[in-house]
Amino acid sequence: MRIIFGSEKKRIIKQLQEQFGISKIPHLFLRFGKEKIRAYSGNLSIEELKELDKTLRIETAGLYFAKQQQDGIRLTLDGVQLFKPQITKNILELTGEQTQQWLKGNDLDIQTSKAFKILKNQNEFLGCGKSTGERITNFVPKERRIKN
Amino acid sequence: MNYKPKQLFIERMSLLLKDRQDLDKFFETVKTKPRKSIRVNTLKIQPEELIIKLKNKGWKLKQPCENYPEIIQIQSELKPGELGTTKEHILGHYYVQEITSMMPIIALQPKPNDILLDLCASPGSKTTQSTASMQNQGTIIANDVSMSRISILSTNLERIGATNTIITRHDGIQLCNKLKQQKFQFDKILVDAPCSGEGNIRVSPRTYLEWSEGLLKRLSNKQKKLASSAFQLLKPNSEMIYSTCTHAPEENEEVIQHLIDNFNIEIQEIKLPIKSRPGITKWKNKIFSQKLKKAHRIYPHDNNMEGFFLCKIKKLSDKTITKSRERGI
Numbered sequence: 001m002r003i004i005f006g007s008e009k010k011r012i013i014k015q016l017q018e019q020f021g022i023s024k025i026p027h028l029f030l031r032f033g034k035e036k037i038r039a040y041s042g043n044l045s046i047e048e049l050k051e052l053d054k055t056l057r058i059e060t061a062g063l064y065f066a067k068q069q070q071d072g073i074r075l076t077l078d079g080v081q082l083f084k085p086q087i088t089k090n091i092l093e094l095t096g097e098q099t100q101q102w103l104k105g106n107d108l109d110i111q112t113s114k115a116f117k118i119l120k121n122q123n124e125f126l127g128c129g130k131s132t133g134e135r136i137t138n139f140v141p142k143e144r145r146i147k148n
Numbered sequence: 149m150n151y152k153p154k155q156l157f158i159e160r161m162s163l164l165l166k167d168r169q170d171l172d173k174f175f176e177t178v179k180t181k182p183r184k185s186i187r188v189n190t191l192k193i194q195p196e197e198l199i200i201k202l203k204n205k206g207w208k209l210k211q212p213c214e215n216y217p218e219i220i221q222i223q224s225e226l227k228p229g230e231l232g233t234t235k236e237h238i239l240g241h242y243y244v245q246e247i248t249s250m251m252p253i254i255a256l257q258p259k260p261n262d263i264l265l266d267l268c269a270s271p272g273s274k275t276t277q278s279t280a281s282m283q284n285q286g287t288i289i290a291n292d293v294s295m296s297r298i299s300i301l302s303t304n305l306e307r308i309g310a311t312n313t314i315i316t317r318h319d320g321i322q323l324c325n326k327l328k329q330q331k332f333q334f335d336k337i338l339v340d341a342p343c344s345g346e347g348n349i350r351v352s353p354r355t356y357l358e359w360s361e362g363l364l365k366r367l368s369n370k371q372k373k374l375a376s377s378a379f380q381l382l383k384p385n386s387e388m389i390y391s392t393c394t395h396a397p398e399e400n401e402e403v404i405q406h407l408i409d410n411f412n413i414e415i416q417e418i419k420l421p422i423k424s425r426p427g428i429t430k431w432k433n434k435i436f437s438q439k440l441k442k443a444h445r446i447y448p449h450d451n452n453m454e455g456f457f458l459c460k461i462k463k464l465s466d467k468t469i470t471k472s473r474e475r476g477i
Contacts, residue, residue: 027311041311042287043261052289052314055326059298061314064306078306081192081239103238124239143303146233 001053001061003046004029004037012037015073016066019116021088030061035069038062039082074116077127077140084125092117092136094126102126105145108136151353156361157346164395164428165447177449178349184231185453186242187250188218189308190280193241195220201236212247213421216254218280219247240307245273247422248347248446248456252338252391253277255418255444255460260285262335265327267320267378270297272304274340279310286335288313291323324377333383341371343392343399347455350448368398372406379411382463387416391458395445397431400457404443405436412467415439416460423450427459 004012009029016022027039028046040062044052052058065079080087098108099121107129114133119126129136153161153175165171188195195217199209208223220242222231231237231244250273258264258278269275269290278288290305290313292298298317305313316323320339344364345355375390382388390407392399404427407413415437427443429436443459 039311040314041284042314043263043285043312044287044314049314051330052332055330056316056323057318059315059317060302063309063311076306077238078240078309081309082311099235103235124235126239140238141303144238144307146235146238147229 001049001058002031003049004031012066012068012073016083018089019072020075020083020086020090020118022083022086024086025083027062032060032064035067036064037066037068039065039079071130072116074130074139075118075128077144080118080125080127087118087125090115090117092119092129092131094119094121096121099124099126100146102129102136102138103140103146105138105140105142107138109134110136112136151356153356154359157356157359161395163432164397170449173449174447177452180350182246182350182448182453184222184226185245185247186220186222186231187245187277188220188242189240189276190218191284191309192239198236198241201241205234216250216421219250219421221247238307240309243273243276243304243308245277246454247451248453249273249393250277251420251422251444251446251456252340252389252458253281254420255458256336256338256387256389258282258286258288258336262286263333264288264336264338265334265378265381266290266338266340267323267374268292268340268342269315270294270301272301274338275301275313276304276308276310278338279305279308279312282312284310284312286312289316289334290314291316291318291320293317293319320374321377324374324381327381328377332381333386334381335383335386337378337382337386337388338391339375339378339388340391341367341374341399341403343367343371343394344396345393346395347393347446347448347457350454364396364398368396368402371399371403375403375407376410379407379413379461379463384463384465386463388461388463389458390461391456393454393456395447395455395457397428397434397436400445400459401427401429401431401436401440401443402434404440404459404461407461408437408439410469412464412469414462414464415442416462417442418444418458418460420444422446422453425450427457
């Protein structure tokens with residue numbers, strides 16, 4: 001577990017603002033592994049967290065909300081849910097049929113600009129996909145998909 | 149396969165349920181499957197909003213517990229696996245959980261700024277319920293011992309959107325020792341101990357095969373160690389829930405008696421929204437404190453749910469009792 005401080009956290013938030021319009025994240029950012037960023041909202045101080053990390057086998061803390069990739073930040077399905085009130089950019093509205101396909105884990109044949117897209121159906125935010133221009137790549141975790 | 153109770157199990161249950169009709173009702177009920185139930189994840193959606201969405205699927209729903217609108221029983225017959233594959237489930241709007249298993253957190257009432265230890269947390273039913281009760285504030289240390297169970301716990305916590313949890317992987321007693329060395333203390337503790345599962349026979353009838361008095365004895369020893377280790381981590385005047393999904397007094401009242409004998413504690417009254425019975429004060433040749441009457445036994449036929457045991461214990465001081473004190477009988 002590594003705590004993400006100051007300028008590194010600011011850079012991540014700036015990128016989230018540019019990509020999705022998310023600008024206010026009061027959570028403490030934690031990094032597990034190279035790319036996964038987690039948001040912790042608990043009341044333990046940084047010193048207490050570090051002390052626990054020294055003594056205990058901590059598997060995870062907080063919510064895995066984003067993955068830092070070379071081509072940008074990809075929000076997880078749960079990251080989209082957590083920050084949905086703030087998301088204003090790169091939203092792609094799906095039809096009912098496309099929603100079903102998406103939740104089954106299928107890619108969607110939709111032509112749109114190349115970027116990470118937030119998928120939405122009516123009031124429901126359904127996660128984040130990557131548009132290649134011709135297709136939206138699906139990232140719904142396998143264990144969360146609707147089985148055929 | 150049709151699993152049947154061992155004769156010794158029947159004899160033990162007849163000591164717990166002395167009335168013949170009561171005993172017959174128990175064995176009739178455990179042959180049937182319980183109704184499915186869910187808990188609305190109030191971190192993401194309010195009960196009335198989810199109810200509209202689920203009713204639109206044609207589901208018949210009931211809110212059986214007054215004052216707890218988040219508890220919903222599914223009255224319709226669903227397809228196998230249907231509850232776990234809806235859009236609402238994928239998005240974390242509800243958690244599939246047996247109603248009796250919701251009782252420990254209803255009794256513990258974790259608050260937003262609490263620091264809570266969930267010692268045997270996987271698969272996460274009660275951890276996710278605590279997170280909702282704490283409105284994703286405070287901190288929960290959710291522990292389990294095996295990697296495969298941690299993986300399920302982690303998936304469930306992500307799905308409901310928990311941001312206030314820390315997942316650790318340790319043997320429960322080892323974790324408590326480490327935290328004790330660090331002088332780390334908790335406002336609330338849940339010990340939902342691994343048990344023989346006599347209360348879960350309706351969904352896991354295989355329990356009959358694995359059941360033996362030897363198993364109860366081994367589990368009882370482990371549960372006493374878990375409960376004692378965890379209890380020492382409570383701040384004075386703070387509370388712990390000890391619970392199991394079994395009826396065996398060795399795994400329930402005997403464990404609480406062990407705490408009474410060794411620590412300065414008070415057994416607390418709790419009010420539950422379902423039918424329960426008082427804990428027992430005598431089992432075979434063992435006499436337990438009268439205070440055990442404040443513990444709760446829930447039998448499957450009492451509510452047409454699963455069986456459970458829970459007891460709320462308050463730590464009065466850090467003082468330990470070196471000699472077994474006289475029991476209040």
